[in-house]
Amino acid sequence: MNDLARIKRRYRQFADTECKGYSDIYYGLALAVAEDDEVVGFIAEMPVIQPNLFFASIQLLTGPDSVPNTGSELRAFVHRRGREIGDVMRSRRTQTNEVGRCAVLLPALPSGPLALLEVGASAGLCLLLDQFYYELGSTQIGDASSPVHLRCASAGPVPLPSVVPQIVWRRGLDIDPIDVHDDDAIRWLLACVYPDHRERRRRLEAAIGLARAQPPVVSAGDLVDDLPAVLSEVPNDAQLVVFHSAVLTYVKFDRRQAFAGVLAEASKKRDIVWLSNEPPGVVPEVAALVPPQSELRYLLARTLFTNGQRRDELLALAHAHGADLTWL
Numbered sequence: 400m401n402d403l404a405r406i407k408r409r410y411r412q413f414a415d416t417e418c419k420g421y422s423d424i425y426y427g428l429a430l431a432v433a434e435d436d437e438v439v440g441f442i443a444e445m446p447v448i449q450p451n452l453f454f455a456s457i458q459l460l461t462g463p464d465s466v467p468n469t470g471s472e473l474r475a476f477v478h479r480r481g482r483e484i485g486d487v488m489r490s491r492r493t494q495t496n497e498v499g500r501c502a503v504l505l506p507a508l509p510s511g512p513l514a515l516l517e518v519g520a521s522a523g524l525c526l527l528l529d530q531f532y533y534e535l536g537s538t539q540i541g542d543a544s545s546p547v548h549l550r551c552a553s554a555g556p557v558p559l560p561s562v563v564p565q566i567v568w569r570r571g572l573d574i575d576p577i578d579v580h581d582d583d584a585i586r587w588l589l590a591c592v593y594p595d596h597r598e599r600r601r602r603l604e605a606a607i608g609l610a611r612a613q614p615p616v617v618s619a620g621d622l623v624d625d626l627p628a629v630l631s632e633v634p635n636d637a638q639l640v641v642f643h644s645a646v647l648t649y650v651k652f653d654r655r656q657a658f659a660g661v662l663a664e665a666s667k668k669r670d671i672v673w674l675s676n677e678p679p680g681v682v683p684e685v686a687a688l689v690p691p692q693s694e695l696r697y698l699l700a701r702t703l704f705t706n707g708q709r710r711d712e713l714l715a716l717a718h719a720h721g722a723d724l725t726w727l
């Protein structure tokens with residue numbers, strides 16, 4: 400049984416740090432949970448008490464338009480359908496594939512032709528970044544007829560490309576890839592988007608549509624153990640870019656170091672550009688470059704590996720889902 404006071408703290412903290420100003424509905428619900436002994440008692444019985452998992456499990460059952468709106472509606476829903484919520488919470492873990500992050504990655508890409516390798520690719524939707532339309536600040540880039548429109552507010556001297564670089568090879572690697580044709584997995588992916596984030600849901604659905612027409616290849620495997628085999632398949636006549644967003648943060652410190660070690664080793668045969676878009680503190684060499692007193696945002700970094708040596712640059716501070724970026 401989990402400690403009730405700890406759960407209340409966790410939900411309050413979730414409201415303040417992840418929902419305030421970003422999702423009114425989860426902000427209100429998370430604060431309501433933190434005051435509700437009965438709902439907290441229900442959550443305490445679960446193996447994982449994570450707010451995103453609890454709310455996504457409810458949304459899976461209700462759909463985004465009928466999620467309980469108030470604390471009392473939430474308590475009544477837990478009364479009525481607690482067994483089903485519990486089944487979902489016991490059998491699933493939160494999952495995301497946030498195409499909005501491509502708007503943050505785009506200005507960091509070298510000019511093409513590129514071979515793109517994404518680790519922790521989920522359904523591989525970010526591998527389709529050359530099929531999206533971007534509004535970065537006041538600049539438009541990409542195919543205006545694309546069903547996926549990404550809007551990203553920008554500040555600072557963002558080095559905007561005039562076109563999306565040509566991508567000649569792309570591959571994902573994920574410990575637990577999502578098959579875009581698996582309706583149940585896709586329903587869960589959508590349930591993990593906050594219900595009031597309509598634009599995020601729309602663009603996710605549109606990206607899934609693109610991927611269903613031409614599924615990106617995402618191999619099942621670990622980002623350290625299985626990386627050398629995938630690297631050996633990358634064609635030689637393109638600049639290799641290895642990238643990830645919101646992935647290394649889920650991996651233990653020694654495995655992050657081992658991942659960088661695999662890239663360093665592979666760079667003895669070819670240059671590698673490594674783009675990392677992760678919360679602060681995840682890549683220590685990048686954390687050391689953060690200006691003092693900067694806000695706690697995702698850090699977009701570019702590391703060039705040549706001949707086993709690395710050169711790190713911190714490029715930008717970014718919104719976790721790609722809504723804005725500040726170029727440094």
Ligand SMILES: C[S@@+](CC[C@H](N)C(=O)[O-])C[C@H]1O[C@@H](n2cnc3c(N)ncnc32)[C@H](O)[C@@H]1O
Pocket residue numbers: 494495496497498500518519520521522525572573574575576620621622623643644645646649650
């Ligand atoms: C939060 S999701 C982010 C997905 C995607 N990068 C995005 O930005 O939308 C994290 C992903 O990392 C994958 N992952 C976690 N540990 C991994 C590992 N050791 N090797 C490969 N993938 C891993 C998970 O399966 C999941 O798909």
